[in-house]
Amino acid sequence: MTFEFKNCIHSFKKAQKKGIKTVMATLVALEGSSYRKPGVRMLLCEDGKHTGAISGGCVEKEIQKQAESVFQTNQPKMMTYDGRYRLGCEGTLYILIETFHPEEALLQAFENAVAGRKPLQIKTYYERQLGNSDHWGSQISFDTNKWFALANTSQAESKARTTALVLEQQLQPCFRLIIVGAEHDAVHLCLLASVLGWEVVLVASALSTKTPLDFPGVHQLLKLEPNEVQQQAFDEQTAIVLMTHSYARDLQYLLAIKDCQAAYIGLLGAKARGQKLINELVEQQPELEEAFLEKIHSPAGLDIGSITPQEIALSICSEILSESRKREAGSGKQEVRRGREPTTINNKP
Known part of the structure; x- marks a missing residue:
C-alpha cells in the first residue's frame, strides 16, 4: 500500500x-x-x-x-x-x-x-x-x-x-520489478507492472539506443552490463525478470545477481532453455545456495494459455504477485496450474 x-x-x-x-x-x-x-x-x-x-x-x-x-x-x-x-x-x-x-x-x-x-x-x-x-x-x-x-x-x-x-x-518499500532486456515484449510487461503500482526499472545493454519514452510507465532506465548489475542492491521487495532474448546475456545477468536478495527471478523462454541456464549456472557456481535456486521460475509466469506479449505480461505479473503475497496461485481453482516444474539440477560428472 x-x-x-x-x-x-x-x-x-x-x-x-x-x-x-x-x-x-x-x-x-x-x-x-x-x-x-x-x-x-x-x-x-x-x-x-x-x-x-x-x-x-x-x-x-x-x-x-x-x-x-x-x-x-x-x-x-x-x-x-x-x-x-x-x-x-x-x-x-x-x-x-x-x-x-x-x-x-x-x-x-x-x-x-x-x-x-x-x-x-x-x-x-x-x-x-x-x-x-x-x-x-x-x-x-x-x-x-x-x-x-x-x-x-x-x-x-x-x-x-x-x-x-x-x-x-x-x-514496506514500493514493490519493484527489474526487467532485464529492452525488446518489444518488455514494453507490455513494463506498462502492466506500472498499472499495478510497481516501481519498474528497465535494464538495457550499455549500447542500447532506447530511451524512457520507449517504455510507458517505467520509473528508471539503466544501461548496464552484467558486471555493473552485480553492484546494484536488490532487496526482498524486488522481482527480476530476465528477457534479453540472448542465452549468453541471460546467463551473464543470472550470474551477476546470484547473491541478490530479490524475492523472485523469472526466466523468459522455454522450460528446456531455462533448465539449461540453471545447469550452466550451477556448473560455474557449484557453491550456489539452494535458496537462490528456489527463487528461479522457468518459464516465468503462470500457465494461463498466454500467447500474445500482453498475455505473457499478465501471466508473469500474476505469478510475481502470487509469490510476493506468499500464497499459492490459484488455490482452490483447479484450472490454474504452475507455469513450471520444480527446478532440478543436473551436475555433469
Missing part, C-alpha cells in the same frame, strides 16, 4: 498549489467482510476529487458527504458504513476522516524514505464511536524516533494517552 500513500501525497501537493483543502479517510476497523481491509486510505479534495478508494465503489460517495464537516471544522470524525443494508460490502466499516495537511518536514522525510527504499510506520488512534474528537488521528514515522502528525495542527502528542484503540501499520 506504499504506492497508494505515495499517490495520496502527490495529489495533496497538487491540491495545495491550488489552495484546495484535503482530508484523509482511513478504514480503521471492520466487522464482517469488505472489498478492502483495515489500513487502506483515500485522499479527498474539497472540490470532489479523490485519490484511492476504501472499497470497490459502494462507500466512497458517503465518505465524501461525511467529509464536508471535516473540511469546515478540521476535527477528526468517525463514521460507519453498514454495507449489509446497502447491497454493497457485506460488513460494517469504521472509517476515520481527518484533515490532511502535513508539514514540509514530513513530505521531505517521505520522499527520502521512498527514494532510499526504507519502511515507514503509521499509527492511527481512534474509538469505535460516532462523532468528532481532536484526540483521534494519524501519525507517521520513518525511524520511530520522531512522529509526524498528518495535519500540522493536530494534537499528535496527546493521542496515545487519550484513546483506547490504535491501528498500527508498517509499510
Whole structure:
C-alpha cells in the first residue's frame, strides 16, 4: 500500500498549489467482510476529487458527504458504513476522516524514505464511536524516533494517552520489478507492472539506443552490463525478470545477481532453455545456495494459455504477485496450474 500513500501525497501537493483543502479517510476497523481491509486510505479534495478508494465503489460517495464537516471544522470524525443494508460490502466499516495537511518536514522525510527504499510506520488512534474528537488521528514515522502528525495542527502528542484503540501499520518499500532486456515484449510487461503500482526499472545493454519514452510507465532506465548489475542492491521487495532474448546475456545477468536478495527471478523462454541456464549456472557456481535456486521460475509466469506479449505480461505479473503475497496461485481453482516444474539440477560428472 506504499504506492497508494505515495499517490495520496502527490495529489495533496497538487491540491495545495491550488489552495484546495484535503482530508484523509482511513478504514480503521471492520466487522464482517469488505472489498478492502483495515489500513487502506483515500485522499479527498474539497472540490470532489479523490485519490484511492476504501472499497470497490459502494462507500466512497458517503465518505465524501461525511467529509464536508471535516473540511469546515478540521476535527477528526468517525463514521460507519453498514454495507449489509446497502447491497454493497457485506460488513460494517469504521472509517476515520481527518484533515490532511502535513508539514514540509514530513513530505521531505517521505520522499527520502521512498527514494532510499526504507519502511515507514503509521499509527492511527481512534474509538469505535460516532462523532468528532481532536484526540483521534494519524501519525507517521520513518525511524520511530520522531512522529509526524498528518495535519500540522493536530494534537499528535496527546493521542496515545487519550484513546483506547490504535491501528498500527508498517509499510514496506514500493514493490519493484527489474526487467532485464529492452525488446518489444518488455514494453507490455513494463506498462502492466506500472498499472499495478510497481516501481519498474528497465535494464538495457550499455549500447542500447532506447530511451524512457520507449517504455510507458517505467520509473528508471539503466544501461548496464552484467558486471555493473552485480553492484546494484536488490532487496526482498524486488522481482527480476530476465528477457534479453540472448542465452549468453541471460546467463551473464543470472550470474551477476546470484547473491541478490530479490524475492523472485523469472526466466523468459522455454522450460528446456531455462533448465539449461540453471545447469550452466550451477556448473560455474557449484557453491550456489539452494535458496537462490528456489527463487528461479522457468518459464516465468503462470500457465494461463498466454500467447500474445500482453498475455505473457499478465501471466508473469500474476505469478510475481502470487509469490510476493506468499500464497499459492490459484488455490482452490483447479484450472490454474504452475507455469513450471520444480527446478532440478543436473551436475555433469
